Each structure stands twice: as C-alpha cells, then as structure tokens.
Amino acid sequence: MLKVKFKNTGDTAEVEEGTELKDATKEKGWPIAYGCEDGVCGTCIIKTTAGAENLSPKGDKEKNTLSVMGMDDDEHRLACQCKVKGDCEIEGT
Ligand code: FES
Numbered sequence: 001m002l003k004v005k006f007k008n009t010g011d012t013a014e015v016e017e018g019t020e021l022k023d024a025t026k027e028k029g030w031p032i033a034y035g036c037e038d039g040v041c042g043t044c045i046i047k048t049t050a051g052a053e054n055l056s057p058k059g060d061k062e063k064n065t066l067s068v069m070g071m072d073d074d075e076h077r078l079a080c081q082c083k084v085k086g087d088c089e090i091e092g093t
Contacts, residue, residue: 002084006030007049007091021055021082021090032092037080042069044079047091052077054086 001014004024008031013024022044025032035043039061048055052074058066062081066072079090 002054003087004084005050005087005089007089015084017085019084020080021077021084022080024084025079030092032079034080039065039078039081042066042078045069045071045093046077046079047075047093048077049075049089049091051086051088054084054088056081056083056085 002017004013004015004021006028011028011030013028015024022034022037032046033043035041039059042065055077058077059081062078063072065078066076
C-alpha cells in the first residue's frame with residue numbers, strides 16, 4: 001500500500017497504486033473542495049509538499065487550468081486529475 005499524507009492534519013491515507021487522489025481525499029474526509037471534477041474549474045488545487053514525482057503526470061487540461069491560475073509549477077496540482085503512483089504528501093490551499 002502507498003501512503004498519502006495530508007500535511008494540514010498529519011493524517012495518512014493508505015491506497016492502492018493507481019487510486020485517484022480525489023477518491024482518497026474524499027474517503028478520508030479531508031477538507032479539499034471539488035467542483036467540476038474534470039480539471040477545469042481549479043477548485044481542487046493542492047500543493048505537493050513531498051513526492052510530487054509520485055503523482056501521475058499532468059495532462060494538457062490540468063496544465064492549462066493551472067497556467068490560467070498562474071500556478072503551473074512543480075508543486076501545485078489539481079487533486080481531481082492525479083493518480084497515486086507512490087508515497088506523497090499534499091497540503092490543502
Ligand atoms: S474539481 Fe474542478 S479542477 Fe478539480
């Protein structure tokens with residue numbers, strides 16, 4: 001099992017590889033807001049504080065939305081667009 005830590009609370013979710021980050025955060029009840037759940041609205045933006053390389057790569061839609069928000073960098077992701085590939089730590093914004 002892979003570990004996803006939520007920095008805001010110190011809570012950790014244990015998930016199978018390929019689990020959608022959105023599903024893990026919802027199951028744990030972490031306070032990350034979702035809107036479109038399709039990579040467009042930007043509501044679910046999070047910051048990766050460790051293991052950013054262990055989330056699935058950004059697709060064009062996610063890159064475009066983050067770019068419009070001025071946050072297309074190595075840390076920020078849209079939680080609704082990420083699959084977990086390894087241990088990581090995220091922070092709600
Ligand atoms: S919920 Fe809209 S971009 Fe993730």
